[in-house]
Amino acid sequence: MAKKGGDTTVKRQLAPSFWKVRRKQGQFVVRARPGPHPKVICYPLGILLRDVLKVGQSMEEVKRMLNDGKVAVDGVVRRSIGWPVGLMDIVELIPLSQAFRLVPKDRNLLVPVPLSKQTEKNQKLLRVTLRKKIKGEKTQYGFHDGKTLIANEQYSVGDSCLIDLSNKEVKSHMKLEKGSIVLVTKGENAGSIGKIEEIREGLFSLPKRTVISFGDRSVELPVQMVMLVGVEEPIIQVS
Numbered sequence: 001m002a003k004k005g006g007d008t009t010v011k012r013q014l015a016p017s018f019w020k021v022r023r024k025q026g027q028f029v030v031r032a033r034p035g036p037h038p039k040v041i042c043y044p045l046g047i048l049l050r051d052v053l054k055v056g057q058s059m060e061e062v063k064r065m066l067n068d069g070k071v072a073v074d075g076v077v078r079r080s081i082g083w084p085v086g087l088m089d090i091v092e093l094i095p096l097s098q099a100f101r102l103v104p105k106d107r108n109l110l111v112p113v114p115l116s117k118q119t120e121k122n123q124k125l126l127r128v129t130l131r132k133k134i135k136g137e138k139t140q141y142g143f144h145d146g147k148t149l150i151a152n153e154q155y156s157v158g159d160s161c162l163i164d165l166s167n168k169e170v171k172s173h174m175k176l177e178k179g180s181i182v183l184v185t186k187g188e189n190a191g192s193i194g195k196i197e198e199i200r201e202g203l204f205s206l207p208k209r210t211v212i213s214f215g216d217r218s219v220e221l222p223v224q225m226v227m228l229v230g231v232e233e234p235i236i237q238v239s
Contacts, residue, residue, distance in 0.1 A: 007031055008030070008031055008082060009028040009029060009030060009031050010028065010029060010030075010031040011027060011028060011029075012024075012025070012026060012027065012028065012029045015029055016039075016040055016041075016109075018108055018109040018110060019043065019047060019051070020047075020051050020052050021047060021051050029047065030044045030046045030047055030059070030081050030082055031044065031082060032044040032082055032083075032084040033080060033082035033083060033084060034084075035083060035084040035146070036084060036086070036145045036146035036147070037084045037085070037086030037087070037089075037145060037146070038086075039084065041086055041087070041109060041110075041186075042084040042085055042086035042110070043084070043085050043086070043102070043110060044081060044082045044083065044084065044085075045066070045071070045073065045078055045080065045081055045082070045083040045084075045085055045091075046059055046062050046063070046066075046081025046082065047081075048085055048091065048112065049062045049065070049066075049071065050062050052112060053091075053093075053100070053112060055093060059081065062081060063081060066078065066079045066080065066081060067079055069094070070093065070094050070095050071091065071092065071093060071094065072091075072092040072094060073085055073089055073090065073091055073092075074089055074090050074124060074165050075090070075092075075121075075122065075165040075166065077094075085102060086102060086110065086145065087102060087103070087104075087110070087144060087145070087185060087227070088101065088102065088103065088124055088125050088126070088144075088145065088227075089101070089102045089124075089145065090115075090120075090121050090124060090165065091112060092121055097118075098114065099114070099115045099118075099120070099121035100112035100113060100114055100115065101113050101115055101120070101236075101237065101238070103183065103191070103238045103239070104183065104184065104185050104186070104190035104191040105190075105191040105239060106191050107188060107189075107190050107191060108190065108191065109185075109186065109190060111191075113237065113238070113239060115237055116237060117237070120236060120237050121165075122164055122165045122166050123162060123163075123164065123165070123171070123236050124162070124163055124165055125160055125161070125162055125163075125227070125229060125235075125236055126143035126144060126145060126147060126160065126161050126162075126163060127143060127144040127158070127159075127160055127227050127228070128141055128142070128143060128155050128156065128157050128158065128159045128160070128161065129142050129143060129144050129157060130142030130143075130157065131155065131156065131157055134150070138150050138152075139151060139152070139154070141155055143161070144227075147163075149161075149170070151170070153170075153173065155173060156175065156176070158176040158208075158223050158228070159173060159174060159175050159176050159228065160173075160174045160176075160227060160228040160229065161173050161174075162174075162235060162236065172235070174228050174230070174231060174235075175228075176196075176199070176210075176223065176228050177196070177199065178196050178197065178198060178199060179195065179196060179231070180195070180196045180228050180230070180231060181193060181194070181195055181196075181228070181229055181230040181231065181232065181233060181234060182194060182195075182196060182210070182212060182226040182227060182228050182229060183226065183227045183229045183234070183238055184212070184221065184225060184226055185225060185226065185227050186225045187221070187225055189214075189219060189221070191239075192214055193214075193229070193234065193238070193239070194212040194213050194214040194219075195212065195213050196210050196211070196212055197211045197212065197213050197218060198210070198211040199211075199223075200220075207222045207223070207224065208222065208223045209221065209222055209223065210222075210223055210226055212226065
């Protein structure tokens with residue numbers, strides 16, 4: 001019989017290096033489903049719950065928890081162990097009234113940070129990654145987690161929008177410019193928060209870059225490796 005559908009597992013040795021799984025415990029581990037985040041920079045929901053948050057001792061326990069509707073991602077109940085969760089996603093454990101935001105921290109690509117305020121679970125920061133004109137002289141924007149928005153307001157690629165997950169409305173917009181506060185999302189500085197000293201336009205062989213100061217040192221990084229999180233200080237909890 002012909003094979004139908006994609007693989008639901010991946011070899012542990014080939015899993016992304018930031019996954020907190022034991023490499024020699026077994027041969028396979030859950031694969032992230034196609035979804036809002038690329039598979040190399042996200043966690044499958046089952047792995048996050050069992051191996052990172054440790055709310056279940058086995059994948060069967062995690063499956064029962066998901067089937068009972070006890071876990072929500074960005075305010076939507078998810079029932080798949082392979083659902084991809086990534087940068088700035090809010091994972092809520094409904095029975096425990098606990099919520100976590102996934103952010104880079106201490107050079108780790110994704111770390112679930114417990115939210116200290118209940119209001120934070122309805123706030124999500126999105127980076128603008130796409131802007132294009134559509135029919136009717138309207139502008140459509142795409143964000144880093146796959147969400148889209150048709151708006152009359154003018155945003156630029158690299159800007160950030162704070163949305164209310166309860167009604168999907170934009171609460172505030174921040175422009176990527178000198179003096180802004182950014183969070184490094186990749187590389188050896190992942191999780192560091194700094195201030196933009198300069199923005200350098202791209203060249204034929206170089207992407208658009210930002211010069212970011214971290215106290216007594218400065219680093220030049222491509223704009224794709226940073227995320228705007230505030231003007232004078234982060235407007236949401238990112239650590």
